[in-house]
Amino acid sequence: MGKKKRQLLIKQIISQQSIESQHQLLENLAKEGVEATQATISRDIRELRIVKVHDASGLVKYGILPEKNSQPEDQLKEVFKDSVTNVTHVQFMNVVNTLLGTADIVAAEIDELKIDGIVGTLAGTDTIVLISKSEEDAKRLNELLLSYLA
Template identity: 30%
Template sequence: MTSKTQRQRMIADWLREHRVGSQEEVVGRLSLAGIAATQATVSRDLLELGAVKLKRDGSIRYVMPDQVEPGHAAAKLDRLLAEWVDAIIPAGNLLVLKTPPGSANLVANALDAAGLDEVAGTLAGDDTIFVALADGTNPHAVAEMLHRRRAGA
């Protein structure tokens, strides 16, 4: 029996080493490795790994966050803030971001991948994200910066 962590490690390795263009291809690779997984499981794995689809060398494929150019991660964060974040609320040394149900993980992954100095890390539920801020960071200033990014300013 393969654990979720082992399965995700295999997927991450494949994305870094090969051109993987679809979730069905990942399901097939897992099957060849003797691991039964559905497309829905692979979809969740890719989301949790922070994998993104990019066009590279004339083909569309999944890549890991560490393979993405910084400008792409920033643009993705801006788009997701605009599309999925309903509220940004300072709360002590945290920010609380509210999203529609089922989309908090997507936004949290984008926040983590963007590598903002102000963000120490995120914790996502179904529709709420806790954003832990770096020591000495002003939560109101970070909330304002995220509001500006969300508005495209």
């Protein structure tokens, strides 16, 4: 099976089932007659923009980030308006509060943009901590993120 067909099948499996690990994904692919290595699946996951998300009950599973039809920053603004409830600047950090189960998706969008001034990102189910090098960087980042909520 070719790459495109395999990736289409991966998207189908993830959208129809609760897949929690690469091993579980490999098992489901094998049931469909597809043999792939863990390294191949890792590449597919990255290329398909598949991330770990929390479902409504708090369980972690794979989910697919929406296709990007716009500029990356516009995509982040849209995700912010849909999911973020508050952004708080605390010394050299920013705490981003989101709707339950959306923090990991917002964090993935932030990480993908590689915003200057962020040296680390931690995400839970409804909270993201963005760590900056300095308080000045964190303040500039806070102003940028708050503008996404306006």
